[in-house]
Amino acid sequence: MIWHLIAAVFAGLGAAGIGLLLRTLSGKRLPRWIIPALAGLGMLGYQIQTEYSWYEHKRSLLPxxxxxxxxxxxxxxxxxxxxxxxxxxxxxxxxxxxxxxxxxxxxxxxxxxxxxxxxxxxxxxxxxxxxxxxxxxxxxxxxxxxxxxxxxxxxxxxxxxxxxxxxxxxxx
Structure with missing residues (x-):
């Protein structure tokens, strides 16, 4: 479970980095809140992907x-x-x-x-x-x-x- 937490944090950091890059490329015309919003969406997206892939992952481990x-x-x-x-x-x-x-x-x-x-x-x-x-x-x-x-x-x-x-x- 600790690995899922670490992975969610890194997914959030990666998405926040994308938000920072988009804000920089737009000449800072995008609002500042885009960075934490994308970080939250990144963590939420990781969690959703993990929950929906649980069954396929467990089934792949079966003999x-x-x-x-x-x-x-x-x-x-x-x-x-x-x-x-x-x-x-x-x-x-x-x-x-x-x-x-x-x-x-x-x-x-x-x-x-x-x-x-x-x-x-x-x-x-x-x-x-x-x-x-x-x-x-x-x-x-x-x-x-x-x-x-x-x-x-x-x-x-x-x-x-x-x-x-x-x-x-x-x-x-």
Whole structure:
């Protein structure tokens, strides 16, 4: 986080330098406030660029076996530009290398880890073990070391759900 602060300061200094150069080239006809205004715009521009490139940067760090199954975009009132261009604030990933497939009673069951990435002041990553029955499209979380199924949180996915397609259709 300190590196982002340093980069924002240097973006502001660079933009202020451009303002100073423009003011000098205009024979000082441009107002003096152009320099701090451009410095502020430079810092704001850097921050916006960093926030919008967060998802692509995190996705580029994932292994090839990771499949993004959900992306969340949000708009915030203190960032009014996000109403026009929503910003990615979180996404979920399945690592297809770490899943285990079992055939029981003619039904295919896949045990997998679902990773959740959230953009906050400090990025948050969490993971949860899940079990999916590919025949019924039912999925439920597994809890603890013994991986006990939590039946009260069972849910059924649609046929076009990215999680279902990543686990059941593409690994047939």
């Amino acid at each position: 090839d076996s990771a499949r993004v199954v959900q992306v969340e975009q949000d708009a915030m009132f203190w960032r009014p530009w996000t109403y026009l261009f929503p910003m990615t604030t979180g996404f979920s990933v399945v690592d297809t290398q770490s899943m285990s497939v079992q055939e029981q009673e003619g039904e295919r069951r896949v045990e997998f880890l679902l990773y959740r990435f959230e953009k906050q002041v400090q990025d948050r990553v969490s993971h949860q073990a899940w079990l999916m029955n590919c025949a019924t499209r039912e999925t439920l979380p597994l809890e603890g070391e013994a991986r006990e199924p939590r039946l009260d949180e069972m849910r059924r996915l649609g046929e076009q759900a990215p999680l279902y397609r990543a686990l059941c259709e593409e690994s047939d």
